[in-house]
Amino acid sequence: xxxxxxxxxxxDASEACTVAALSERTGTEFRDVTWTEGGETVVExxxxxxxxxxxxPGVDRVFEYENEAVYQFERDGDRRCPCEVVESLDxxxxxxxxxxxxxxxxxxxxxxxxxxAVIDRLHDYGVDASIRELCRTVDADAGSDATFIDRGRLTDxxxxxxxxxxxxxxxxxxxxxNAEEVAAELDVHPSTLAEHxxxxxxxxxxxxxxx
Numbered sequence: 268x269x270x271x272x273x274x275x276x277x278x279d280a281s282e283a284c285t286v287a288a289l290s291e292r293t294g295t296e297f298r299d300v301t302w303t304e305g306g307e308t309v310v311e312x313x314x315x316x317x318x319x320x321x322x323x324p325g326v327d328r329v330f331e332y333e334n335e336a337v338y339q340f341e342r343d344g345d346r347r348c349p350c351e352v353v354e355s356l357d358x359x360x361x362x363x364x365x366x367x368x369x370x371x372x373x374x375x376x377x378x379x380x381x382x383x384a385v386i387d388r389l390h391d392y393g394v395d396a397s398i399r400e401l402c403r404t405v406d407a408d409a410g411s412d413a414t415f416i417d418r419g420r421l422t423d424x425x426x427x428x429x430x431x432x433x434x435x436x437x438x439x440x441x442x443x444x445n446a447e448e449v450a451a452e453l454d455v456h457p458s459t460l461a462e463h464x465x466x467x468x469x470x471x472x473x474x475x476x477x478x
Contacts, residue, residue, distance in 0.1 A: 272376045275400040276385065277419075278349045281368030283394050285342060286313050289326065291368030293317050297338075300363035302348070309344045312337060313365070352392045353385055371399065397426065416474050425467040428453060428460065 280287040290297050297313040316335040317323070323338070330337040342348075349370055350360040358381065362373035376382055382398065389396035399419050418426065431453055436443015444452075450460040 271403070272379065272382060273400075273402045274374050274376060274382050274385075274398055276353070276370075276372045276374065276389075277397050277399040278370040278372060278389060279368065279395040280349050280365075280370045283392070284348050284350075284365065284370055285340060286311065287365045287368050287370050289313075289323070289338075290315075290365040293321060293323075294367075296364060296366040298364040300350070300365065302350070305344070307344045308341050310339055310341055311348075312339045314338070347392075349389060349392065349394055349396075352388055356381070356385055356388055358385060397430075416471065420470050420474070421467050425463055425470075428463040429467050432460075432464065 281291045282288070286297050286300050295315045295317050297315040300311065300313045302309050302311040314335050314337050326338050326340045328336050329339050350363055350372060353360045353372060353374065358374050358376065360372050360374060364371050374385065386396050386398070400417050421429070432438060432449045435449050435452060437446070437449050446457045446460055450457040453460065
């Protein structure tokens with residue numbers, strides 16, 4: 268049985284993606300985001316529930332469902348969106364949605380190294396990106412036990428603290444950095460660092476040990 272990863276990326280893209288900007292401006296979640304490829308002009312399409320009297324310059328309401336509508340707009344083909352940046356690594360961007368200026372993109376990968384490469388490519392493009400959810404496929408015959416971790420349960424500050432501590436080697440043995448050094452990097456008191464780490468680890472362990 269093939270092992271692999273399903274990863275949901277969280278991309279702060281209100282300035283780099285028209286759909287993300289539209290979700291922030293209207294307070295609407297858009298899903299089923301798709302786009303045409305090639306050519307000087309790219310046509311994007313998405314679905315959402317925006318009041319009919321909302322002014323959406325440059326965006327056409329092209330189809331009506333009972334509780335939502337389909338919207339289309341054009342953009343310059345030379346301006347790549349974050350999803351196209353992901354696909355530049357030969358990683359198909361699937362299940363794309365946007366809410367509050369953030370893109371959520373699901374990708375299926377063969378290795379964690381490729382996940383890091385995608386994040387690095389997005390950072391190079393100039394957007395903040397992180398892994399929100401991760402699920403691994405495992406071989407049941409090998410006795411592995413897959414666990415789903417929802418990183419979205421952590422606050423932004425808890426994610427920042429855990430990432431910084433991890434990058435500085437705080438969780439390694441022997442440690443690459445002690446609590447005082449990590450706290451200094453985050454410009455917080457060591458006791459505050461301890462509180463954030465304890466809260467984050469409790470949330471993660473609740474998921475890891477849940478029946």
